[in-house]
Amino acid sequence: MTEKPSPGGEEQDVHRLHRLESSASGRKADRYPAGYKSAGLDISTRPDPGAPFGSVAQAGATGRKTATGPARAVRRKRRGWKSRLLGAVGILGFLMIWELMPILGIVNARFMPPASEAIVDLFRNFGLTLFWVAVWDTLKAWLIGMLIAVSAAAILGFIIGSSPFLKKFTNSTIEFMRPVPSVALIPLAVLLLGIGIESALLLIVYACFWQVLIQVLYGVADVDTVAMNTARSYGLGPIARLRYVVFPTALPYLMTGVRLAAAVALILAITAQLIIGSPGLGAEIAKAQSGGAYVSMYSLVLATGILGVLINLVMRVVERQLLSWHTSVRSEVVN
């Protein structure tokens, strides 16, 4: 891996340190110069969970930078009720514009029904079994795809990452396979696997695998040599070293990859359902569109958005829980 992880992320770390230096002297962070690196103990070694530079962009849709560490705590304090109120006003304003556009005749009301109708339809959906079955189908594809991709990528990543030879040997192939868009596999998936959940799984696993693999490779590369040598001199075997040295260092990176992959997996699950027709929310949207049920199409689109927001939130919580021992997360509590 010749690229450096996350330019944005590291830059933010620098800012974070600046801010720390100016705001709170005597804390741990300002004893270290910006960019200080040590065995996953210092803030700046924390990979930014946002968009690590090396990670595939597809991460995309969602790989927004989440500031962690002190910056987030500072921001959260700042973000009082006033900001929440403004945010709510923003959403209301958006819904108002949507409501008014068809009523004023700017767009055809048949093709874009007012927001109120879509929202009412969404709530009606909440009472229907069929809707929840579609949601469950989508989530099932998401979950199984994630499980396969993450476990395969984690295992391969640890194996490849711990051997410099393997890493160099596979580098060109990984760099070449990574940008290949997974939707290119759609026709193949249809031919080989039919229109069931398996096709969706193929797309999800392909896209998420690279995402997580790259992160694990970065994580394993980040292991501190002093810590590793110390472990060696204390006579830790290969498995113990993996468990107590490599794994804790790589875990934050792994979680970053998992969080980015979670969003990608949802996009691909719904895309596969939309295009191939495997059961789920995407297939319902395609049905509603071709059947002319435009109101329900809009309400289903809203539902996918809500699902996306929920998955993002859950992944952030899971990440914080799993990394609660990590300095970057702990320092938030101190603040």
Next chain:
Amino acid sequence: MKILKDLFFIVTLPVLLLVAWVIWSSQSSSFFVPDWGQMTNAFSNVWTWNRIQSDLLPSVGRLFIGIVLSIVIGIIGGLLIGSFRWLRQLLEPTLEFFRAIPPTVLIPVMMLLIGIGDDMKVAVIVLGAVWPILLNTIEGVRSMDEVLSDTSHTYGITGFALVRYLILPSALPQIMAGVRQSLSIALILMVISEMFASSAGLGYLIVQFQRSFAIPEMWSGIVVLGLIGVILSFIFQAVERVLLKWYHGQRELENAA
């Protein structure tokens, strides 16, 4: 000697995989696995200059327009929203929601609203690809170094000069991270929008081959699509290396210290 060694590491595995495919496909009688002869045939039959002109170039053109529009809109919008705190607080939850919507579900919506022409495809690409750039630009502007911005204020730098010499450069690393994500979303949306409603284009062609069971031709389309992804990523890395040269240099110095 070092060059030879590097070359060995770069070439060996791809060559091994290629050889494995050639041997396996010549043994296998599977309908879905074309062999070497079939593939080269398909390539020369499918990717003639005419086909490139009628299907490949328009797709790439739409992709290009979509990406450029996303970058322009994302950066300008991000600079605006990032510079005013009330605006950011007002729009942030709404933008978060839009980003969470899987971009492909917007294709049916856009088909209804704009029709199925080129406009729709470009609009879909922009609507999907603009969010990472927009949100990253906002974040980049927000997390600007306070010392630098205070210094600029003291020196009376305002207006265009402020944007050009302070805000843009300091947000650039984040913007580029956003652009990188957008590129692959744009590529996905280009393909999907053509699969949905189209009579030409790369996505249409691949699906057409699949439906008529022209397997080697379908594979050739998949390979071309993959190549576009790879080329796009290489172009991005080259541009990024030029634009962010100062940044990487700075990082190296900081890490060495």
